[in-house]
Amino acid sequence: MKTTETPAPPPAESGSAVPVTKIDLAAKKPSTKKKTEGNVLIAFSHGILVIWAIMVVLPLLWAVMTSFKDDSSIFGSPWSLPDKLHFDNWSRAWTEANMSDYFLNTVLVVGGSLIGTLVLGSMAAYVLARFDFPGNRFIYYLFIGGMSFPIMLALVPLFYVVNNMGLLNSIHGLILVYIAYSLPFTVFFLTAFFRTLPTSVAEAAFVDGASHSRTFFQIMVPMAKPGLISVGIFNFLGQWNQYMLPTVLNTDPDKRVLTQGLVQLAVSQGYKGDWSGLFAGLVMAMLPVLAAYIVFQRQVVQGLTAGALK
Numbered sequence: 001m002k003t004t005e006t007p008a009p010p011p012a013e014s015g016s017a018v019p020v021t022k023i024d025l026a027a028k029k030p031s032t033k034k035k036t037e038g039n040v041l042i043a044f045s046h047g048i049l050v051i052w053a054i055m056v057v058l059p060l061l062w063a064v065m066t067s068f069k070d071d072s073s074i075f076g077s078p079w080s081l082p083d084k085l086h087f088d089n090w091s092r093a094w095t096e097a098n099m100s101d102y103f104l105n106t107v108l109v110v111g112g113s114l115i116g117t118l119v120l121g122s123m124a125a126y127v128l129a130r131f132d133f134p135g136n137r138f139i140y141y142l143f144i145g146g147m148s149f150p151i152m153l154a155l156v157p158l159f160y161v162v163n164n165m166g167l168l169n170s171i172h173g174l175i176l177v178y179i180a181y182s183l184p185f186t187v188f189f190l191t192a193f194f195r196t197l198p199t200s201v202a203e204a205a206f207v208d209g210a211s212h213s214r215t216f217f218q219i220m221v222p223m224a225k226p227g228l229i230s231v232g233i234f235n236f237l238g239q240w241n242q243y244m245l246p247t248v249l250n251t252d253p254d255k256r257v258l259t260q261g262l263v264q265l266a267v268s269q270g271y272k273g274d275w276s277g278l279f280a281g282l283v284m285a286m287l288p289v290l291a292a293y294i295v296f297q298r299q300v301v302q303g304l305t306a307g308a309l310k
């Protein structure tokens with residue numbers, strides 16, 4: 001088969017104009033259809049976010065607004081603004097409903113367990129992430145297995161274990177249980193975070209003669225601050241709102257935490273009808289969680305995205 005060769009165009013003579021190839025500018029412009037689809041997708045996603053924000057914010061605002069009403073206004077006009085601010089609802093819930101005692105017990109339990117969880121969890125995660133030794137992966141998977149174990153199945157044996165140790169109905173016993181309950185997720189989260197940190201800084205510290213403990217507390221822990229704050233916020237939310245564990249392990253009325261106190265306050269409303277005090281107590285229990293997240297929201301986002309960015 002013969003192929004026909006296309007003759008090359010003759011060279012342009014000197015002084016003659018060189019033909020200019022026209023460019024189709026319409027092909028270079030972005031497609032109007034694609035731009036329209038992108039705008040529709042953005043509008044749809046923003047609309048979903050607005051609806052979700054309304055669903056979350058409105059109940060919170062309604063609870064805060066109701067905590068400043070009296071009982072007649074709560075039932076007569078539940079969606080209207082209060083005629084005046086009834087601060088006596090808060091003082092009555094704080095003193096008569098013993099919310100002050102419940103709040104103090106919750107601060108002691110959550111504060112102690114949060115410190116213990118972060119210290120023990122960060123140390124375990126650092127060793128699992130930075131050192132290779134026999135059984136490293138096995139221990140790591142044991143912690144992950146603890147995340148998948150439902151706490152409901154452990155309530156009865158946990159009750160007998162705590163009772164045999166003499167820690168039932170005690171603040172420090174509840175702290176130890178909270179630490180054990182929160183360690184699996186803490187180790188899982190911080191192990192992945194410590195693996196993203198550069199090893200050159202720790203190696204330089206070892207060369208300068210720093211010990212393992214000094215390298216960990218003075219170099220690695222400050223570098224892992226975003227991850228520690230993130231996992232600390234998650235543990236704080238879970239431990240502050242914990243109800244099942246204190247209900248089973250803490251039956252002493254004088255050592256109840258906020259969740260137990262709110263349930264007791266809600267049950268008593270069937271006889272007293274102090275609904276304004278109940279909403280005031282509910283907002284008291286809710287404010288520390290909101291304040292913690294508002295203050296540390298930037299660190300939470302940094303901790304969650306640090307591994308992806310590196």
